Amino acid sequence: MFSFDTVLVWLDLAGVFFFAVSGSLLAARKQFDILGSILLASIVSLGGGVIRDIVINTGPPAAFTNPVYLLPPLLAAVLVYFLFSSVQRYTSLLTLFDAGGLALFCITGTLKALTAGMNPVAAILLGVTTAVGGGLLRDITANEVPELFDARDIYALPAFTGSALTALLWQLGLFSGLTAGLVAAVVFTFRVTAWRRGWHVPLAVRGWHRLGAASGGAAGGESRGRD
Amino acid sequence: MFSFDTVLVWLDLAGVFFFAVSGSLLAARKQFDILGSILLASIVSLGGGVIRDIVINTGPPAAFTNPVYLLPPLLAAVLVYFLFSSVQRYTSLLTLFDAGGLALFCITGTLKALTAGMNPVAAILLGVTTAVGGGLLRDITANEVPELFDARDIYALPAFTGSALTALLWQLGLFSGLTAGLVAAVVFTFRVTAWRRGWHVPLAVRGWHRLGAASGGAAGGESRGRD
Amino acid sequence: MFSFDTVLVWLDLAGVFFFAVSGSLLAARKQFDILGSILLASIVSLGGGVIRDIVINTGPPAAFTNPVYLLPPLLAAVLVYFLFSSVQRYTSLLTLFDAGGLALFCITGTLKALTAGMNPVAAILLGVTTAVGGGLLRDITANEVPELFDARDIYALPAFTGSALTALLWQLGLFSGLTAGLVAAVVFTFRVTAWRRGWHVPLAVRGWHRLGAASGGAAGGESRGRD
Numbered sequence: 001m002f003s004f005d006t007v008l009v010w011l012d013l014a015g016v017f018f019f020a021v022s023g024s025l026l027a028a029r030k031q032f033d034i035l036g037s038i039l040l041a042s043i044v045s046l047g048g049g050v051i052r053d054i055v056i057n058t059g060p061p062a063a064f065t066n067p068v069y070l071l072p073p074l075l076a077a078v079l080v081y082f083l084f085s086s087v088q089r090y091t092s093l094l095t096l097f098d099a100g101g102l103a104l105f106c107i108t109g110t111l112k113a114l115t116a117g118m119n120p121v122a123a124i125l126l127g128v129t130t131a132v133g134g135g136l137l138r139d140i141t142a143n144e145v146p147e148l149f150d151a152r153d154i155y156a157l158p159a160f161t162g163s164a165l166t167a168l169l170w171q172l173g174l175f176s177g178l179t180a181g182l183v184a185a186v187v188f189t190f191r192v193t194a195w196r197r198g199w200h201v202p203l204a205v206r207g208w209h210r211l212g213a214a215s216g217g218a219a220g221g222e223s224r225g226r227d
Numbered sequence: 228m229f230s231f232d233t234v235l236v237w238l239d240l241a242g243v244f245f246f247a248v249s250g251s252l253l254a255a256r257k258q259f260d261i262l263g264s265i266l267l268a269s270i271v272s273l274g275g276g277v278i279r280d281i282v283i284n285t286g287p288p289a290a291f292t293n294p295v296y297l298l299p300p301l302l303a304a305v306l307v308y309f310l311f312s313s314v315q316r317y318t319s320l321l322t323l324f325d326a327g328g329l330a331l332f333c334i335t336g337t338l339k340a341l342t343a344g345m346n347p348v349a350a351i352l353l354g355v356t357t358a359v360g361g362g363l364l365r366d367i368t369a370n371e372v373p374e375l376f377d378a379r380d381i382y383a384l385p386a387f388t389g390s391a392l393t394a395l396l397w398q399l400g401l402f403s404g405l406t407a408g409l410v411a412a413v414v415f416t417f418r419v420t421a422w423r424r425g426w427h428v429p430l431a432v433r434g435w436h437r438l439g440a441a442s443g444g445a446a447g448g449e450s451r452g453r454d
Numbered sequence: 455m456f457s458f459d460t461v462l463v464w465l466d467l468a469g470v471f472f473f474a475v476s477g478s479l480l481a482a483r484k485q486f487d488i489l490g491s492i493l494l495a496s497i498v499s500l501g502g503g504v505i506r507d508i509v510i511n512t513g514p515p516a517a518f519t520n521p522v523y524l525l526p527p528l529l530a531a532v533l534v535y536f537l538f539s540s541v542q543r544y545t546s547l548l549t550l551f552d553a554g555g556l557a558l559f560c561i562t563g564t565l566k567a568l569t570a571g572m573n574p575v576a577a578i579l580l581g582v583t584t585a586v587g588g589g590l591l592r593d594i595t596a597n598e599v600p601e602l603f604d605a606r607d608i609y610a611l612p613a614f615t616g617s618a619l620t621a622l623l624w625q626l627g628l629f630s631g632l633t634a635g636l637v638a639a640v641v642f643t644f645r646v647t648a649w650r651r652g653w654h655v656p657l658a659v660r661g662w663h664r665l666g667a668a669s670g671g672a673a674g675g676e677s678r679g680r681d
Contacts, residue, residue, distance in 0.1 A: 027376070028430075028432040030372075030376070031430055032376045032430070033376075033427060033428045033429060033430050034428050034429050034430065035381070035382075035383050035384060035428055036375065036376040036377075036383075039359075039375060039376070039383055040376065050282070054281055054282070054284075054508055055504070055508070055514055055515060055518055056514060057284070057508075057511070057513055057514055059284055060282055060283060060284055060345065060349070061282060064282055064345070064349045064352055064353060065345065065346070065349055067346075067348040067349070070348075070352070080432065081429070081432060081433055082433060084432045084433075118514065118518070118519065119519070119521075121521040121524075122514070122518045122519050122521070125518055125524070126518060132493075136595070140367060140594060140595060140597075141363070141367060141373060141376075142372070142376070143367075143370065143371065143372045143373075143597065144597065145484075145596070145597045146595060146597075148490065148493060149481070149484070149486045149487075149490040149493070149494065149595075149596070150490075154489070155489075156489050156490075156493055157489060200487060201487045201488050201489055202487060202488050202535070203482075203485055203486070203487050203488065205482040205534065205535060205538045206535055206536060206538075254603070255657075255659040257599075257603070258657055259603045259657070260603075260654060260655045260656060260657050261655050261656050261657065262608070262609075262610050262611060262655055263602065263603040263604075263610075266586075266602060266603070266610055267603065277509070281508055281509070281511075284511070286511055287509055287510060287511055287572065287576070288509060291509055291572070291576045291579055291580060292572065292573070292576055294573075294575040294576070297575075297579070307659065308656070308659060308660055309660060311659045311660075367594060368590070368594060368600060368603075369599070369603070370594075370597065370598065370599045370600075
């Protein structure tokens with residue numbers, strides 16, 4: 001029905017849009033202006049892909065050569081501008097859109113690396129980098145401790161799962177628009193459930209307890225409250 | 228009088244120097260030492276161009292292959308070291324030098340992309356990235372919310388204006404040392420006037436008021452006071 | 455005894471491991487979880503080399519194409535997880551491992567640039583960038599003012615010394631596994647002694663005194679206490 005390349009571009013653009021909305025929502029929460037909203041949306045939605053394309057090293061990044069990539073950040077900033085004042089549950093929304101971007105970018109990042117001839121391990125690594133890179137840039141730029149490092153839920157593991165599944169399906173010759181959709185659904189559900197249920201993995205050091213962590217940890221902060 | 232390439236290199240070096248001074252001034256304000264001053268000056272003045280050259284992807288960035296690019300950061304750190312103690316109006320100075328760098332980098336960034344064969348939309352985008360990239364790196368490195376996102380004045384719009392004018396003049400065959408100077412003057416005046424007068428655009432969300440913004444916004448902080 | 459390339463790869467991997475431990479130690483101090491520990495270890499240990507390889511621009515970075523580079527961050531996170539709870543002098547440890555990474559990366563970074571045909575000045579610059587890049591990324595990612603800018607001791611000068619010595623030995627045809635080890639020992643000793651003794655260089659502005667600096671400086675903070 002769809003050609004392979006068409007599926008890839010649409011998945012990528014959908015991921016760009018989801019991350020762009022998460023950028024504009026953070027801009028709204030930090031009371032940036034509308035230009036700052038467009039810029040933060042651009043950085044978060046295009047940053048991961050730019051890093052990916054620079055690493056693959058086959059010419060200028062798609063975000064710079066294909067102007068269609070500029071539309072999602074503009075659209076996201078406009079949507080947040082008009083709709084956000086009536087939708088106050090911004091942390092939930094930010095996490096949901098961020099999870100959508102994560103689910104799609106781990107697939108497209110892994111796939112782009114595989115089609116460029118990189119080995120599966122490198123492709124998985126680049127898929128995870130693409131997926132978490134945009135959100136990392138968003139939080140660094142907005143001067144926050146990245147969500148990636150928030151010990152209260154799981155962020156990188158869903159991306160790793162999605163990248164590994166994508167590489168596996170590709171190696172088995174089973175990758176298609178349908179299986180891509182299934183992988184995206186698994187990653188999205190994994191990420192959102194981990195966030196809702198507060199699933200977490202052990203801290204970086206054995207024997208520190210979560211309660212004790214509240215007193216001095218940089219990861220704990222009132223700005224991460226779930227509304 | 229001057230060849231085209233000579234104009235481009237001198238504009239670029241002047242932009243590097245202006246941004247380098249802004250880096251050294253921020254280093255002084257944050258009480259870094261003289262080595263930190265040289266390093267922050269280097270990051271802010273060379274960072275935007277390194278990103279530009281990596282994206283254009285035609286060999287190692289100019290800052291690494293042409294040692295003359297190392298002189299402006301050294302000069303800036305020395306000047307700030309000897310002159311700053313008697314000139315306390317650092318925020319004004321930082322903004323003026325930053326505006327000078329912005330005015331020149333949006334031109335040279337756009338031009339380098341156009342001469343590398345990129346389309347005008349990509350060239351404008353890369354010009355804006357080059358112009359705002361250095362300042363963004365400066366503020367991220369020094370652990371501040373980037374000035375780019377300060378809702379109290381306008382930062383990215385002048386750079387966009389300069390990049391768009393440069394691309395337009397180039398397409399019309401009217402780009403020269405003279406018109407480049409005019410574009411730089413327009414961008415500089417736009418940026419500085421926006422800062423002096425507190426021109427601003429709407430916030431990222433409709434219906435939030437500027438007064439209300441003071442209570443919880445990360446963009447508002449005592450470190451941004453205008454002296 | 456060893457071929458030249460073997461020496462280079464082993465030095466590079468040892469540097470990766472040292473920086474990875476420093477990343478996992480910072481993750482422990484900031485109470486990130488074990489995944490955040492692996493990620494921060496990966497960013498700090500592979501980030502400098504990825505920047506180096508992107509600048510040299512001869513294909514995808516080694517960290518993405520050679521899976522062996524993924525082992526040191528995993529190993530570091532596991533070691534810190536099991537050993538750190540009984541070793542509380544984390545700031546000393548972090549500085550020692552960071553100094554080890556610094557000592558090796560300024561050598562391997564300079565050498566990779568020289569063997570890629572860059573001129574000595576560019577090679578020294580890239581060596582310093584490789585050596586300080588990882589630590590800079592670590593501190594930016596963890597939302598701290600980079601140690602690079604801490605006015606209370608010297609960080610970049612040892613890296614510069616090591617890079618310059620490496621380039622000199624290379625030009626003289628005296629670079630070998632033995633002289634590389636000597637350079638690494640000099641850089642490590644210089645860095646650690648500067649830190650222990652509190653050697654410092656003048657501030658970015660003449661006439662500001664260190665005592666006065668305590669009241670308003672961003673570089674001074676309780677998180678940098680030496681235990």
